[in-house]
Amino acid sequence: MAWKEVRSALPPGNYYYSGNEAAAEGAIAAGCRYYGGYPITPSSEIMEWIAVRFREVGGVFIQMEDEIASLSSVIGASWAGAKAMTATSGPGFSLMQEGIGYAAMTETPIVIVDIQRAGPATGQATRVGGGDIMQAKWGSQGDYPVIAISPWSVQEMYDQTINAFNLAERYRVPVILLAEQAVGHLRERMDVREKIAIFNRRKEKGAAPFGGGDDGVPPMPAFGEGEKLLVTGSSHDDYGLRKVADPLVQARLTARLHNKIVNNREEIIEYEDYYAEDADVIVIAYGFTARSSLFAVERLRREGKKVGMIKLKTIWPFADTLTRDVGSRAKKIFVPEMNRGQIAGEIMKYTCCDIIPYNQTDGEIIHPTTIMGELRRLL
Amino acid sequence: MGEIKQIRLCGLGGQGIVLGGTILGHAGINDGKWVAGSSSYGAEARGSACRSEVIISDEPIIFPHVTRPDILIAMSQEAYDKYIKDMGRDEETVIYDEQMVCTKEISGLRQLGFPAGNVATKELENKLVANVVILGIVAEVTRIVSQDALLSAIEKNVPERFKALNLRAAELGLALGRAKK
Amino acid sequence: MAGDVEEYLRPGVKTPFCPGCADRILVRLILRAIAELKIDIDKMLFVSGIGCAAWIPSPHFNADTLHTLHGRAIAFATGAKLFNPELITMVVSGDGDLAAIGGNHLIHAARRNTDLTVICVNNMVYGMTGGQVSPATPMGIFTSTTVEGNRERPFDLCKLVAAAGAEYVARYSVGQPSPLVSSIKKGIETSGFSFIEVISPCHIQFGRRNRLDTAAETLKFFAGKCLMKDEAEGLSPEELGDKIITGEFSNGRDQAD
Numbered sequence: 001m002a003w004k005e006v007r008s009a010l011p012p013g014n015y016y017y018s019g020n021e022a023a024a025e026g027a028i029a030a031g032c033r034y035y036g037g038y039p040i041t042p043s044s045e046i047m048e049w050i051a052v053r054f055r056e057v058g059g060v061f062i063q064m065e066d067e068i069a070s071l072s073s074v075i076g077a078s079w080a081g082a083k084a085m086t087a088t089s090g091p092g093f094s095l096m097q098e099g100i101g102y103a104a105m106t107e108t109p110i111v112i113v114d115i116q117r118a119g120p121a122t123g124q125a126t127r128v129g130g131g132d133i134m135q136a137k138w139g140s141q142g143d144y145p146v147i148a149i150s151p152w153s154v155q156e157m158y159d160q161t162i163n164a165f166n167l168a169e170r171y172r173v174p175v176i177l178l179a180e181q182a183v184g185h186l187r188e189r190m191d192v193r194e195k196i197a198i199f200n201r202r203k204e205k206g207a208a209p210f211g212g213g214d215d216g217v218p219p220m221p222a223f224g225e226g227e228k229l230l231v232t233g234s235s236h237d238d239y240g241l242r243k244v245a246d247p248l249v250q251a252r253l254t255a256r257l258h259n260k261i262v263n264n265r266e267e268i269i270e271y272e273d274y275y276a277e278d279a280d281v282i283v284i285a286y287g288f289t290a291r292s293s294l295f296a297v298e299r300l301r302r303e304g305k306k307v308g309m310i311k312l313k314t315i316w317p318f319a320d321t322l323t324r325d326v327g328s329r330a331k332k333i334f335v336p337e338m339n340r341g342q343i344a345g346e347i348m349k350y351t352c353c354d355i356i357p358y359n360q361t362d363g364e365i366i367h368p369t370t371i372m373g374e375l376r377r378l379l
Numbered sequence: 380m381g382e383i384k385q386i387r388l389c390g391l392g393g394q395g396i397v398l399g400g401t402i403l404g405h406a407g408i409n410d411g412k413w414v415a416g417s418s419s420y421g422a423e424a425r426g427s428a429c430r431s432e433v434i435i436s437d438e439p440i441i442f443p444h445v446t447r448p449d450i451l452i453a454m455s456q457e458a459y460d461k462y463i464k465d466m467g468r469d470e471e472t473v474i475y476d477e478q479m480v481c482t483k484e485i486s487g488l489r490q491l492g493f494p495a496g497n498v499a500t501k502e503l504e505n506k507l508v509a510n511v512v513i514l515g516i517v518a519e520v521t522r523i524v525s526q527d528a529l530l531s532a533i534e535k536n537v538p539e540r541f542k543a544l545n546l547r548a549a550e551l552g553l554a555l556g557r558a559k560k
Numbered sequence: 561m562a563g564d565v566e567e568y569l570r571p572g573v574k575t576p577f578c579p580g581c582a583d584r585i586l587v588r589l590i591l592r593a594i595a596e597l598k599i600d601i602d603k604m605l606f607v608s609g610i611g612c613a614a615w616i617p618s619p620h621f622n623a624d625t626l627h628t629l630h631g632r633a634i635a636f637a638t639g640a641k642l643f644n645p646e647l648i649t650m651v652v653s654g655d656g657d658l659a660a661i662g663g664n665h666l667i668h669a670a671r672r673n674t675d676l677t678v679i680c681v682n683n684m685v686y687g688m689t690g691g692q693v694s695p696a697t698p699m700g701i702f703t704s705t706t707v708e709g710n711r712e713r714p715f716d717l718c719k720l721v722a723a724a725g726a727e728y729v730a731r732y733s734v735g736q737p738s739p740l741v742s743s744i745k746k747g748i749e750t751s752g753f754s755f756i757e758v759i760s761p762c763h764i765q766f767g768r769r770n771r772l773d774t775a776a777e778t779l780k781f782f783a784g785k786c787l788m789k790d791e792a793e794g795l796s797p798e799e800l801g802d803k804i805i806t807g808e809f810s811n812g813r814d815q816a817d
Contacts, residue, residue, distance in 0.1 A: 014408050014411075015408070016401070016404050016405040016407075016408040016414060016416075033643070034639065034642070034643045036638075036639055060642045060643050062638070062639075062642060064635065064638070064668075065664050065665065065668040066664065068632065068635065069632070069635035069638075069664070069665055069668070070635075072628065072629065072632040072635035072636045072638075072639065072665075073635050073636065073638045073639030073642070074639055075628075075636060075639065076607070076626065076628075076635070076636035076637060076638065076639030076640035076641075076643075077639035077640060077642065077643040078639075079626060079640060080605075080639070080640040080641075080643040080644040080647060081643065081644060082639075082643040084639070084643070098629055098632075099629070099632075102628065102629050153443075182417075185417065185418070186415065186416070186417050186443055187400075187401060187404055187414075187415065187416035187417065188414065188415045188416070188440070188443060189408055189412075189413050189414050189415075222644075223605045223624040223626070223640060223644065223647055224602070224603065224605070224624065224644055224646060224647050226602045227624070228570070228602070228622050228623055228624060229624045229625065229626075230618060230619055230625055230627070231625065231626045231627065232618060232627035233627065233628065233629060234627065241619055242618070242619060242627070291441055291442050291443065292442055294441050294442075295441045295442035298441065365444070367444075368442050368446070369446075
């Protein structure tokens with residue numbers, strides 16, 4: 001396949017980076033060489049870091065006139081052969097939705113980093129939020145697939161941005177790094193290994209660029225390679241020819257777009273299990289909140305309490321099998337979130353287990369003592 | 380369990396509190412430790428209350444915010460008054476700029492005042508490096524980071540043209556710390 | 561001549577354009593300009609937005625085509641062109657697409673002087689969606705959303721784009737094939753932002769609502785309205801009336817007026 005080992009762009013060692021800087025470095029390590037962006041708090045440091053570093057590594061950076069243009073340019077660059085990305089936060093993420101739908105429909109590999117802040121609307125620009133979970137899945141019209149990842153540390157901002165590019169290239173799909181302000185602005189030790197594994201989009205001369213294959217993912221040529229490409233956001237056949245009234249073409253395309261992600265979800269979905277095996281109460285958490293949760297769970301474990309935690313690393317596609325399994329053995333599932341229960345509702349789709357959501361939308365992180373208090377009441 | 384130290388720096392926007400935290404954290408990395416740092420400040424860039432936190436640990440850090448500071452570094456009265464309440468009474472250390480802060484008498488706390496701003500103004504003719512003077516003091520008094528690690532962190536985090544000035548500021552801080560011990 | 565452009569047409573494509581549509585003419589005029597420049601069409605990228613005009617390159621042109629979102633063609637083209645400057649990149653889209661929903665991208669690409677050739681196919685209405693008023697609809701014209709005649713002033717798109725900093729700006733009608741083809745050639749050869757507004761009337765949505773019942777009548781009506789720049793010189797505003805002035809308005813940044 002198209003996996004290969006490459007030397008990391010940064011010399012190996014320990015760095016003291018912010019999450020935003022780490023995401024930019026992860027992108028560069030993964031081979032990203034196009035960035036179109038627009039300033040927005042709290043994600044702007046990603047763009048600023050890229051603007052400096054692309055001069056050193058030879059990438060194309062442009063600050064566009066708005067977020068719609070940023071993402072549009074990223075999609076254009078991807079079809080010109082680039083690994084391309086942008087970063088934004090809530091208001092900009094809203095503007096990017098039409099582009100995300102277009103990228104999903106045209107199977108364009110792109111990476112979007114969303115540093116979530118307190119919303120809705122302009123909300124509190126410098127404060128943390130986690131309300132874009134469902135928007136990442138359903139923000140653009142129609143049913144379409146995306147992959148969304150939630151990093152909990154600066155290390156994961158680096159590793160998961162690399163992973164985001166690998167997934168985007170592997171499945172020809174937009175991948176969203178759904179980070180939170182508390183991770184974007186966190187500074188931490190970040191370890192850089194000498195070699196990293198990257199996946200580059202598969203090419204096959206003359207093959208149907210929208211035809212699928214064994215795994216539903218077609219090869220992707222670039223502009224300028226003589227393939228006379230037809231790329232359109234309208235419904236199209238295997239060669240990209242617009243078919244705007246053929247029910248069979250429409251059914252086949254939408255099913256394949258969905259299935260290429262869903263059928264490969266075991267390969268895509270990542271999670272981590274902490275003390276969940278024998279736990280009566282299991283916390284399901286993601287992003288920064290998983291760190292507060294783990295802190296609380298470890299304290300309670302030391303007191304002999306049977307609590308555990310599942311940390312979701314992949315948000316979309318949702319870990320349905322895992323949820324069913326956790327629901328079948330836990331007495332209660334506690335779901336702390338910096339939104340009004342977006343993942344808690346998703347969990348309820350897959351298990352009848354007693355789900356207890358905890359929702360905090362005050363622009364502050366959920367503190368371990370809060371989680372400890374809630375868990376004590378449940379035990 | 381390895382050692383874990385929680386440090387809070389506080390003062391006014393423009394005093395270099397955030398940069399101070401970054402340098403301190405970087406110094407921890409240079410010592411081979413696990414470090415987490417975060418900061419909070421108002422939307423105004425200058426003059427508002429400002430806080431920066433650093434955790435330096437021998438092991439990976441699960442929760443990256445300060446839960447109970449071992450060391451408080453205060454560079455303004457307002458910040459001191461706000462954050463002194465979070466300190467325990469178990470011989471934790473407070474290091475403050477004595478021109479900026481009047482302390483309260485609190486038992487169980489080691490409160491040490493230094494003329495950081497004064498030294499920066501008089502010896503270096505630049506009061507903006509008071510933050511780095513304080514870092515020198517902190518390194519010497521608390522030993523949370525080594526001297527070499529601090530100096531190399533300063534080199535990595537300040538612009539070329541201010542390097543010599545900041546290194547001198549750190550040396551002055553280290554000397555102030557030594558004198559007090 | 562016809563043989564030249566035939567090889568640039570995608571085989572087996574049945575045109576979706578209405579009989580008598582001026583865009584059918586424009587398909588061939590753009591390709592003729594490319595043929596005359598002897599460009600290998602595989603080195604070109606055609607980007608379009610949404611609407612009838614966006615269908616000129618996609619699927620007619622046998623080349624790389626990127627049919628994008630409504631209004632965003634220039635932004636998509638910017639990314640592709642910047643990443644691979646070897647791609648000779650042309651944007652073909654309508655007046656509603658480029659000047660209304662995409663107006664911001666248009667002026668900013670002109671400001672940056674990005675090396676794109678933008679063909680703005682101006683039929684003065686939203687054709688595909690049913691003939692609604694566009695920012696290029698002249699005053700007094702009846703559309704499906706200006707039932708008492710348009711009361712808003714249209715953009716002078718060439719003035720707008722020239723003022724924003726475009727390198728090359730021109731306006732011609734499909735009824736002026738020879739200067740139009742040379743203008744498209746100049747646009748392609750200009751390194752910098754080129755903008756060519758092409759008056760390409762829609763007899764279905766524009767013509768019939770304004771008592772121009774056939775394609776021929778609509779074309780004739782516009783032919784009578786178009787004046788070359790030098791013919792217009794010295795005419796008073798009253799004499800000019802609602803005439804459409806055609807010609808080159810900027811050829812090199814210094815001459816932008």
